[in-house]
Amino acid sequence: AQSVTQLGSHVSVSEGALVLLRCNYSSSVPPYLFWYVQYPNQGLQLLLKYTSAATLVKGINGFEAEFKKSETSFHLTKPSAHMSDAAEYFCAVSEGNQGGKLIFGQGTELSVKP
C-alpha cells in the first residue's frame, strides 16, 4: 500500500532563507509524486509533479523537488523564502495504475518570519 510521510508538521524560516520541506513515500510500483500548496481559506494548487521523467522537477513560484529513489524521498526546496510562501504544503503520491487516486501526507505548515 502506498503512503506518504511529511517530516515536521510546522517549519519556520526567515525571509530569504532556504526552504526545505521533507517528504518520504512508500510505493510498490514506480510512483507519481506531487506537491500542492494551500493558502488560508483556499483550495489546493499544484506546485509541481514527478512522473518518471527528470528526477529534478521545477515548479511554480521558484520551488523545486528532487526524486531520490534510493531514499524514497521527494523533498521540496526553495532557495530564498518570501513572505508570500507562508501556507500549508502537502506531498501526495499516486500509483499510475490505480486510477489517479492521491494519497496525501499530513501537511507541513510553513511560516516565514520577516
Next chain:
Amino acid sequence: SAVISQKPSRDICQRGTSLTIQCQVDSQVTMMFWYRQQPGQSLTLIATANQGSEATYESGFVIDKFPISRPNLTFSTLTVSNMSPEDSSIYLCSAKDRGRVETQYFGPGTRLLVL
C-alpha cells in the same frame, strides 16, 4: 489546466439535515474525486465519481451517507446526509485532466459547519 468551481463556498447547517455540494469543471475530464479535509488535518479521499455509474467509495465512507452523482463529464455533486457536528469539514472536488498524465486539479472547497 482544468478550472474547477464549487457551490456553495461555505455553509452552516443544522444537525440532521443534508447538504448537496456542486462541482463544475470547465472542460471534459476523465475522472472526478471528492475529498474531505477535517479541521487541521490532511485530505482523505471519500470517493471517485464515475460518469454514468455508481461512485467508488473508499474504506470508511458509504453511499447512504455521501451519495454522489456524476451525470456528465464536467459535473458532479456530493451530498452530506443526516449531518452531525463531526461532518464539519472542508469538502474538495478534484478532477483529472483528459489526456494529461496524472495531473489532478482541485476546486476551492466547500467549508461546512454543522451545529
